[in-house]
Amino acid sequence: xxxxxxxxxxxxxxxxxxxxxxxxxxxxxxxxxxxxxxxxxxxxxxxxxxxxxxxxxxxxxxxxxxxxxxxxxxxxxxxxxxxxxxxxxxxxxxxxxxxxxxxxxxxxxxxxxxxxxxxxxxxxxxxxxxxxxxxxxxxxxxxxxxxxxxxxxxxxxxxxxxxxxxxxxx
Amino acid sequence: xxxxxxxxxxxxxxxxxxxxxxxxxxxxxxxxxxxxxxxxxxxxxxxxxxxxxxxxxxxxxxxxxxxxxxxxxxxxxxxxxxxxxxxxxxxxxxxxxxxxxxxxxxxxxxxxxxxxxxxxxxxxxxxxxxxxxxxxxxxxxxxxxxxxxxxxxxxxxxxxxxxxxxxxxxxxxxxxxxxxxxxxxxxxxxxxxxxxxxxxxxxxxxxxxxxxxxxxxxxxxxxxxxxxxxxxxxxxxxxxxxxxxxxxxxxxxxxxxxxxxxxxxxxxxxxxxxxxxxxxxxxxxxxxxxxxxxxxxxxxxxxxxxxxxxxxxxxxxxxxxxxxxxxxxxxxxxxxxxxxxxxxxxxxxxxxxxxxxxxxxxxxxxxxxxxxxxxxxxxxxxxxxxxxxxxxxxxxxxxxxxxxxxxxxxxxxxxxxxxxxxxxxxxxxxxxxxxxxxxxxxxxxxxxxxxxxxxxxxxxxxxxxxxxxxxxxxxxxxxxxxxxxxxxxxxxxxxxxxxxxxxxxxxxxxxxxxxxxxxxxxxxxxxxxxxxxxxxx
Numbered sequence: 001x002x003x004x005x006x007x008x009x010x011x012x013x014x015x016x017x018x019x020x021x022x023x024x025x026x027x028x029x030x031x032x033x034x035x036x037x038x039x040x041x042x043x044x045x046x047x048x049x050x051x052x053x054x055x056x057x058x059x060x061x062x063x064x065x066x067x068x069x070x071x072x073x074x075x076x077x078x079x080x081x082x083x084x085x086x087x088x089x090x091x092x093x094x095x096x097x098x099x100x101x102x103x104x105x106x107x108x109x110x111x112x113x114x115x116x117x118x119x120x121x122x123x124x125x126x127x128x129x130x131x132x133x134x135x136x137x138x139x140x141x142x143x144x145x146x147x148x149x150x151x152x153x154x155x156x157x158x159x160x161x162x163x164x165x166x167x168x169x170x
Numbered sequence: 171x172x173x174x175x176x177x178x179x180x181x182x183x184x185x186x187x188x189x190x191x192x193x194x195x196x197x198x199x200x201x202x203x204x205x206x207x208x209x210x211x212x213x214x215x216x217x218x219x220x221x222x223x224x225x226x227x228x229x230x231x232x233x234x235x236x237x238x239x240x241x242x243x244x245x246x247x248x249x250x251x252x253x254x255x256x257x258x259x260x261x262x263x264x265x266x267x268x269x270x271x272x273x274x275x276x277x278x279x280x281x282x283x284x285x286x287x288x289x290x291x292x293x294x295x296x297x298x299x300x301x302x303x304x305x306x307x308x309x310x311x312x313x314x315x316x317x318x319x320x321x322x323x324x325x326x327x328x329x330x331x332x333x334x335x336x337x338x339x340x341x342x343x344x345x346x347x348x349x350x351x352x353x354x355x356x357x358x359x360x361x362x363x364x365x366x367x368x369x370x371x372x373x374x375x376x377x378x379x380x381x382x383x384x385x386x387x388x389x390x391x392x393x394x395x396x397x398x399x400x401x402x403x404x405x406x407x408x409x410x411x412x413x414x415x416x417x418x419x420x421x422x423x424x425x426x427x428x429x430x431x432x433x434x435x436x437x438x439x440x441x442x443x444x445x446x447x448x449x450x451x452x453x454x455x456x457x458x459x460x461x462x463x464x465x466x467x468x469x470x471x472x473x474x475x476x477x478x479x480x481x482x483x484x485x486x487x488x489x490x491x492x493x494x495x496x497x498x499x500x501x502x503x504x505x506x507x508x509x510x511x512x513x514x515x516x517x518x519x520x521x522x523x524x525x526x527x528x529x530x531x532x533x534x535x536x537x538x539x540x541x542x543x544x545x546x547x548x549x550x551x552x553x554x555x556x557x558x559x560x561x562x563x564x565x566x567x568x569x570x571x572x573x574x575x576x577x578x579x580x581x582x583x584x585x586x587x588x589x590x591x592x593x594x595x596x597x598x599x600x601x602x603x604x605x606x607x608x609x610x611x612x613x614x615x616x617x618x619x620x621x622x623x624x625x626x627x628x629x630x631x632x633x634x635x636x637x638x639x640x641x642x643x644x645x646x647x648x649x650x651x652x653x654x655x656x657x658x659x660x661x662x663x664x665x666x667x668x669x670x671x672x673x674x675x676x677x678x679x680x681x682x683x684x685x686x687x688x689x690x691x692x693x694x695x696x697x698x699x700x701x702x703x704x705x706x707x
Contacts, residue, residue, distance in 0.1 A: 096194070103190035110183055116234075123176050124234040 007057045015057045022050040030153050034126075034145035043149075044156025052164060060168050064094045095169075098161040105154025112147030124148070174220045175231035175246045177213040178254055179293045181206060186286035196278050200269050203282040207262040210289065214258040218251045226681065228692035230299075238299070238693045239360030245299040245693060248678040249528070253296045253430050256532055259661065260422045260539040261289050264415035266654045267543055271550050272413055276321060288314035288419065295427045299693055301349050302359045304431065308345065308395070312338050315424060318416045319408050330407030337404045341394040348388040355380045361439045362693035365686050368443035378446045382459055385440050389432070389463060396428030398504065399473035402497045406481075409493035414546020417489070421496045422539035429503055429531050436463050437507065437524055438683045441515050464511025467504050468607060472614045474501030479621025483628065488545045488555040491629050495622070496538055499581065502592075502618060503530045506599040509611050515684050519603055525680040526595035529672065533580060533592040536665070540577035540658045544570050547647040547655065548633075554641070557629075562638030566645045569652050571634050573659035578626040580662050583619065588666040591673070593619065 026046035033039030055063045116125035129142040185206020192199040221227050231244040246254075265285065272281055291311025298304050316338070320331030353359055356367050356376055367374040368381065394401040409417045436459075443459045478498025485491040510523025547570055548563060549555050564571035580589030593615070600612035638645075665672050682689070 099193075100191065103187060103193075107187045107191065110180075110187060114180070117173055122232055122235045123173070123180065126234060 011057050015053045019050045019053055022046055022053075026050070030149055031146070033149045034143045040149035040152025040154075041156055044153045045160070047153075047157050048160040048164070051161060055164060055168065060094075060165065064165070095162055095165045098158055098165055101158030101161065102155045103158070105151045105156075105158055107151070108154060109148050109151025112144065112151060115144070115147070172220060172229055172231065174213075174217050175229045175244050175297065176233075177217060178210055178258070179244070179290065179297060181209040181213045182286055182289040182293055185209070186283050186290055189282040189286055193278055193280075193283075196274065199278065199282055203265060203286065204269065206286055207265045210293075211258040211262055214251075214254050217246055218255060221246055221248060221251050222678075226678065226688075228682070228689060230692050239358050239363035242303045243299040243360060243362075243693055244297045245689070246297060247689065247692075248675070248682040249430070249434065249680075250296045252528065252532065252675055252679045253426055254293060256426065256535045257289065257292050257296070257423050260535055260658075261285075261292075261419060263539060263654050263658050264418045264422075264543065267418075267546065267651050268413070268415040270648050270651045271415070271546065272321075280317065281321065284314045284317050285416075285419075287311075288318065288424070292423055292427055296430060299361045300359050301352065301361060301364070301435070305342070305345055305349055308427070309342060311424060311427065312342065315416070315420065319412045319420075321413050321416065322411070327411040330404075330411035334404045334408040334411075337394065337401075341391045341401075344387060345391040348384045348391065351384040352381065352388070355384065360693065361435070362690040365439045365442050366690050366694065368440065371443070371446075378443055378459075381440075381443065382445060382462065385436070385459065386462070386466070389436065389466060392428045392431045392435075393470055394428075396425050396432070396500050396504070397474075397497055398470040398500055399477050399497065400470070402474065402478070405497055406490055406493040409496065409542075410487075410489045414542055414549065417546065418539045418542040421492075421542055422535040425496070425500060426531050426535055429500070429527070432467075432504065432507065433524060433527060433683055436460070437510070437515070437520075438686050438689060442686055458514065460511040464508050464607075467511065468508035468610070471501045471505040471508055472610070474498060475505070475614050475618035475621075476501075479618050479625070482625040483621055485625075486557050488548070488557070488560070488629060488633055489542075490555075491625055492538070492541050492545060495581065495625060496534075498618060498621065499530075499534050499538070502596060502615065503527055503534060505611050505614065506530070506596050509599050509603045509608055512603065512605060512607050515686070519599070521680050521684060522595070522599045522602060524683050525676055526592070526599050528676045528679050529595055530592040532672070532676070533588050533662075533665075536658060536662050537577045537580045537589060540573050540655060540662065541581075543651075543655045543658070544574040544577070547651055548645065551645045551647060552641045553644075557632035559639070559641055560633040561636040562634070562642055563645065564634040566638045566642050567647060567652075569656050570645075570647060573652075573655045574634065575630070576659040576662055578630060580666070582622050582626055586663075586666045588662045588669070588672075590666060591669050 026043045029038030029046065030040060030043030031038075033043065051063060051067075054067060113124040117123055119125075126143065126145045126148075128144070131140040131142065132138075134140050185203060188202040188206065189199055192202055217229075221229055226248065228245060228247040230238070231246075232238065233242045233244060236242070268281065268285065269277070288311055291307050291309070291314060294307030294310060295304055298307055316331065316335050319334050320327045349359070352364070356364050357374065358364055358367060367376055368378070371378050371381075390401065397405040409421060412420060440459050440463075445455060445457055445459060445462070475498050478494050478496070478501060482491050482494035482498060485494060504527065506523040506526035508523075510520045510527075513519045545555060547567075548560070552560065554560070576587065580587040583589045583593030596615055597612060600608045600615060602608070603611070
């Protein structure tokens with residue numbers, strides 16, 4: 001990448017400080033989603049926004065290899081196979097990893113619903129546990145709906161990252 | 171309240187997720203997909219046993235434990251079960267053919283997950299008792315089918331897929347609009363609650379006029395999904411573009427979702443409503459909604475039978491012929507509904523009409539499943555379906571040809587095949603009606619039947635008879651694919667010879683349609699439906 005293509009110092013500095021805040025807000029929205037504004041979908045979209053910022057300012061390699069740690073030697077192998085077999089790139093490359101995330105998210109959401117069936121309740125039934133007298137927090141509310149929200153979160157993150165990676169590669 | 175209601179849905183959903191997660195393990199992926207198909211069949215059998223355990227159970231399942239009409243309710247009654255049964259058998263057969271014929275990398279990338287999601291959407295549509303939820307399941311089914319239609323992603327497929335996607339997106343937008351409007355006018359989305367409120371519109375402050383208009387809008391959407399004229403444009407292109415097992419599913423099962431929705435909503439839920447006296451149309455004032463819908467359905471059915479039949483007779487391509495035939499046959503399916511709509515739900519003619527529709531829908535599901543799978547097997551090996559390039563297949567592949575023969579004859583309606591009883595019931599409804607609409611229906615059925623004979627004979631004569639040419643000599647379909655197709659054909663023969671149980675099942679489904687009262691009581695609780703009982707019948 002030549003220096004003329006590189007993003008400015010201003011953008012890089014702003015992104016560096018903004019991304020953690022976005023992620024924090026996203027997680028906050030995810031955790032409170034079951035009874036306040038927020039939830040898995042909006043949390044996921046915000047998270048991907050943070051990733052997209054990194055992607056635009058630092059590039060796809062930085063995002064997938066340094067930030068998400070998707071480098072374990074398989075990437076290097078992939079580079080050579082890419083030319084021969086596009087399918088391999090789709091399954092074992094970055095796109096494959098991203099798209100596995102939404103499968104896992106879906107499994108989590110449905111699994112959370114099936115958990116209720118295991119307790120003899122209807123599919124997707126939810127319950128809440130309250131923990132009183134916790135220092136600093138006071139009352140902590142643990143809702144089973146969080147599992148579903150988490151599933152939605154991963155579906156959104158996984159699918160948007162897949163789209164980002166596929167379209168970015170075009 | 172029993173969890174078995176959600177079983178087929180959850181099995182297919184689990185299968186879809188399994189297929190998504192196992193994409194890097196092709197053998198396991200195919201195994202899981204097949205397991206999901208078999209599991210779906212078993213879950214369907216269990217569900218059917220539960221529904222028929224007390225003779226006429228309506229099983230209700232409140233998702234997340236939210237009571238109707240506030241939460242989303244799943245309902246399995248005899249009508250849903252018969253359609254889910256059709257789905258289970260046809261989808262399992264098509265799945266096996268997919269595993270054998272779709273190219274390996276295509277199967278790995280997305281085919282199985284999409285296929286299972288399509289089954290999820292179909293099942294959800296058959297089970298849900300909430301019209302907004304029906305929209306959601308339609309979307310699940312359509313999203314998957316969009317990708318499946320353009321699966322081969324050549325220029326032809328992209329063009330047909332574009333047409334399919336645009337028309338169906340338009341349909342979905344209209345459906346959402348109509349459902350939103352129904353929510354605004356009736357104040358509820360639960361089907362049973364809608365029926366309860368429409369039976370006594372004054373008590374709930376509902377103006378029936380707007381409801382009539384909105385339900386009319388909704389009918390257009392279901393007609394689009396069922397591929398009735400004038401909403402048939404997407405059918406030939408999409409059916410030719412999609413991989414053959416997907417076409418078998420689209421024609422055999424996905425179309426039936428539109429038919430099911432028409433039966434469920436218009437002949438059960440909205441059937442309790444009457445047109446208000448106010449307004450200029452004194453002719454229909456005070457009559458039930460069905461009078462209007464019946465007229466609309468009649469026109470659509472007549473046009474479908476004629477246009478589809480004439481279109482099919484003029485095609486020079488086996489797939490195109492079958493696609494047009496499918497338009498025509500859907501006309502046959504809904505025609506008895508138009509006759510039934512001239513009477514009230516308590517009438518015996520009403521029962522006969524709905525019964526004929528259900529029976530014909532099941533027949534069509536099996537017949538089109540077989541025919542499209544055969545044409546797919548031919549295309550896979552010969553490389554074309556143009557009649558000019560075909561000929562003598564019966565000599566080269568006798569079993570496949572036999573299956574096509576059975577499928578074709580059942581479309582025509584030759585005894586003792588399954589299709590004979592369908593045609594018989596459709597004719598009988600028209601004759602029994604003893605009114606103008608009945609005789610129009612009989613006339614259309616006669617013309618349609620002649621057209622059916624014409625195009626089936628043509629397909630048979632051009633593609634299957636004569637000496638095999640050098641292309642056809644390549645035709646050596648995998649034995650297991652041939653066995654599955656032959657199995658479906660045998661089911662058609664068996665259901666024809668042993669028609670009595672099918673008749674009983676369809677009759678039970680018809681009772682479930684007619685008894686809106688029982689449906690409302692089952693969903694909303696025992697004391698909720700007195701209004702309907704005292705109202706219309």
